[in-house]
Amino acid sequence: MTLTHLDEHGRARMVDVGQKDDTQREAVARGCIWMKPETLALIQEGGISKGDVLAVAQVAGIMAAKRTHELIPMCHPLLLTHVSLTFEPHPADPPDGLAVIDISATVRTTGKTGVEMEALTAVSVAGLTIYDMCKAVDRAMQLDAIRLARKSGGKSGEIVLE
Amino acid sequence: MTLTHLDEHGRARMVDVGQKDDTQREAVARGCIWMKPETLALIQEGGISKGDVLAVAQVAGIMAAKRTHELIPMCHPLLLTHVSLTFEPHPADPPDGLAVIDISATVRTTGKTGVEMEALTAVSVAGLTIYDMCKAVDRAMQLDAIRLARKSGGKSGEIVLE
């Protein structure tokens, strides 16, 4: 078992994917952001501004997915053919009294390598954007459970982790 | 209590910080990434390659901090005067048998607004980079507990959240 991003001398490299096939690939990543119930209420309710925090987070997540290879050093550039995000708010979570928004991102490409990193980056940046837009009222928000949910396409086929 | 990134019509805007003072500001953010003990062993041990995964993650986190305002739509551009990251590996965590690497980022600036988002972005991208470099051996790694630990400078002074 070896780390493919390191060469025989232990130095980082961008793995050679030139021999891989161009296949349709998809990845779904998930994560969530915990917040005070009042913070979620501000995001969800509030007259005209309804939904705007999540609208900005969605745009940020989609744009970040396209720039993943600029952020993650060993990531290959890919021509993404689809990116979408969904947000599922849960008003109250009894044990600790916190509200949470579940974030999910789906990314697709036709290419030589998978889009896990693009989906994970979309979730992370969408979550950070929610933090940014609400931090004036709730500094203790926390991003959690950012993970790959499933991927398909390429040599390893369908993989479901959740 | 209102969301300052939304204007009176509920539309997103970049808050006006023109009247704020240029003060020295610092933020510390933390997070962690869970992995199989074998994955951590590969990162930590392994002859020449010792530490290289973390060296790449560190560079990625520092570079991402500088691009925070390109990723987070309502973030102000800032002249960062210092960025550093530390990684603290914990080989085994009994309840679920997983290893973990704690990630911490410290960012400083002299400017009109704080650097929380820069520190949180550094932690997130460093964590994503670890995922990327190890995903061939461990797809189930998970980023967790990405949060602001403390901040200082500006009108609100020293704030400690941990």
Added chain:
Amino acid sequence: MTLTHLDEHGRARMVDVGQKDDTQREAVARGCIWMKPETLALIQEGGISKGDVLAVAQVAGIMAAKRTHELIPMCHPLLLTHVSLTFEPHPADPPDGLAVIDISATVRTTGKTGVEMEALTAVSVAGLTIYDMCKAVDRAMQLDAIRLARKSGGKSGEIVLE
């Protein structure tokens, strides 16, 4: 009368603003996008999706303002302290039967040079984003009248062009 972005040999350069004062500066730019009345109706009405085209355009305009110095070769980098955009839809314009959305951007900085280009770039990219999101139903949309409306700050003081 000379073009300050060209040196004595006629070559492009980034003008030296090192001796200018750091003052509060503001610029307002305007423009508009013409479209079929049905296109505007789709943007404005439509149940849940109400306003989302303009929400995306607004985020795009704000983010583009921050990257102006990367796009316009001789522009100086600036620390923007505020960016906002407004959209004013006019359902029908009798002579040619077209609807129009007026776009306005306000940008502020404390710095050595003005933010006209940032405001103009915000308007342009917001307009292009509206085009992109509606082009499947109306390829003949047209951006028009992108111009500086007013600026203040710096040696030239308040200038009103409209």
Added chain:
Amino acid sequence: MTLTHLDEHGRARMVDVGQKDDTQREAVARGCIWMKPETLALIQEGGISKGDVLAVAQVAGIMAAKRTHELIPMCHPLLLTHVSLTFEPHPADPPDGLAVIDISATVRTTGKTGVEMEALTAVSVAGLTIYDMCKAVDRAMQLDAIRLARKSGGKSGEIVLE
């Protein structure tokens, strides 16, 4: 008639083009910038500096075309195979006594979606660059009539709008 960039919940997404064919695609966009006759004279005449404003605008337009997917949130990344711009100056336009430079951009790709946005972005940024380089002598310049002239390739075939 629906806006394809919005999902069934009215949220923005990057449309899925994964099933589209890779075909040769071309788009031509046009626009213009109005200015005082003296401004055009400065651009056109002037000894050694002849043409340099337009040379810079041309480079800016080509470089911006390549970054369209970073600026326009729902745009797909594409491998552009050709970008060119032309500028056609018209010294005097009687009714209002203004000079004008017509700008045209041609962009080609082999890909799954069209290059209208890339051509429109090239025209816009080239025009903004002319504004930037001449604004010290003419703040009232105006960009106008930025529109798609024609496109070809893909399912919709040849479309001529002018």
Added chain:
Amino acid sequence: MTLTHLDEHGRARMVDVGQKDDTQREAVARGCIWMKPETLALIQEGGISKGDVLAVAQVAGIMAAKRTHELIPMCHPLLLTHVSLTFEPHPADPPDGLAVIDISATVRTTGKTGVEMEALTAVSVAGLTIYDMCKAVDRAMQLDAIRLARKSGGKSGEIVLE
């Protein structure tokens, strides 16, 4: 003999490669950086920090290769399938008593045009990064002999320049 990046009017353009075949292409570029022997000693030796300067330079070179088309105006965007760099330190070079690190970059793609510029950019930015990290102790370091070593793929086949 003509410069293909200039059109019939002598203006710059991005050459049309739409008719070229997608073939596997590789380029190798080389360069070096001269420094005082003490500087090389600091890079090579030094306990825990062993190799970190070169680790950072390697990441910088790989990331820069991916952004070549953003830096070099007429470069086509390409989907790089592999990037790697090697560093070969030579402790002492008698005639002038300087040490040197040879830098080599290998880049591969499957695409319509070659990756010479990506390999040359990787070498240059890796060298600049070494300069940056050591400039506090040795301002007189010098980058030299940045050149294409060999390329293969495409119509011109294998070309060896060294």
Added chain:
Amino acid sequence: MTLTHLDEHGRARMVDVGQKDDTQREAVARGCIWMKPETLALIQEGGISKGDVLAVAQVAGIMAAKRTHELIPMCHPLLLTHVSLTFEPHPADPPDGLAVIDISATVRTTGKTGVEMEALTAVSVAGLTIYDMCKAVDRAMQLDAIRLARKSGGKSGEIVLE
């Protein structure tokens, strides 16, 4: 003598410059590119296209200077107040019969740290752009002698290396 970009554990960091003064700083870097005499003739002569290769290289160098902190991992972001480049062609260099273009870049800022890296990056990218635009006729061009010529401002004052 230590490498300031490495912390006490030998890990890379962005050095803390928060305590440094904002002073006017300037750096001049130089380099050159060797080529066949016929290549230089094509760049210099040739009717309408006169000078366009160097015009593109100049724009590329200026734009790259502004993005130095995105390319060089440990570089601080800075607000550049001036960037200019000059090119000095030397038609023939007897010993090896090669022509050469000397490249020089001057960068200024008012800030907490110097602009050496920005000047060196401008020279490098300008040279790479010349290579790119002429490589179809001369693959053996070589960039050489990229070095800091002088710098001023900050604690170390005026330093002349040439």
